[in-house]
Amino acid sequence: MYGRERALELRERYPHASEIMALYVALTRVWESAPPRAPLEWAGKNLLPRVMSATVTSGPPPLAEAMRTAEPGDGPGLLAAWLADEELTPVERYLARATMRVVPLEPGKGGAAGRCPECGGPPQVSFRQASDDPLVSARRMLACAKCPHEWNFSATTCPACGESAKRTVHAEPAAGPARVGRKAPGEASVFPHLRAESCESCHRYLIDVDLGRDPRAVPQVDELAAVPIDLHLADQGYTKITPNLMGF
């Protein structure tokens, strides 16, 4: 569940993402320990401490260290603050997101273009299903950063500002964290199924996952492996619409 098999696969395939994927795998076990439709209060009191200890054990060293020295504090209060879009530190944001993964949100706050129709949250990742007809490109879907909802959205419109004419697709900008730049001729694609789509109007971007090129991909998991693309886009002055679970 939660794409654990995929995270194990990517941990082997992408050395640059092995720490992130190891943590993700540990988190899937925490999420599976929660009852279905866990209430927020329960999650804040019971699941948040489990997220903290899984992160101490399995997280990348800086995050594990931050977690080791963090006070558990008011778990439900932290989750409520995150839901209310209050200003949080990166560590608090990580804790809230990793805990909220199993807490269903109240629907009904959606509406704005490019935002989740269920909860009003921003999109985390864009993806396209494999198309049966090679002449028809598949519909673009967006997955919410705040809740499990996924929705269909125009393939040519920026979900951040609604601009539709100033889109740039950044395909394969990076061959690895240490070799950002154009790939050498004949060099195999590192991310054949991942690319970034940026908007020249608002300078925001999203990672797009092409399931036609890699049907085993799990958008929310594969997006976490796109760190070299994120760094490349940051270099070019773009900001992701919303940082992912790991803060990229």
Ligand SMILES: [Zn+2]
């Ligand atoms: Zn949502």
Ligand SMILES: [Zn+2]
């Ligand atoms: Zn835009």
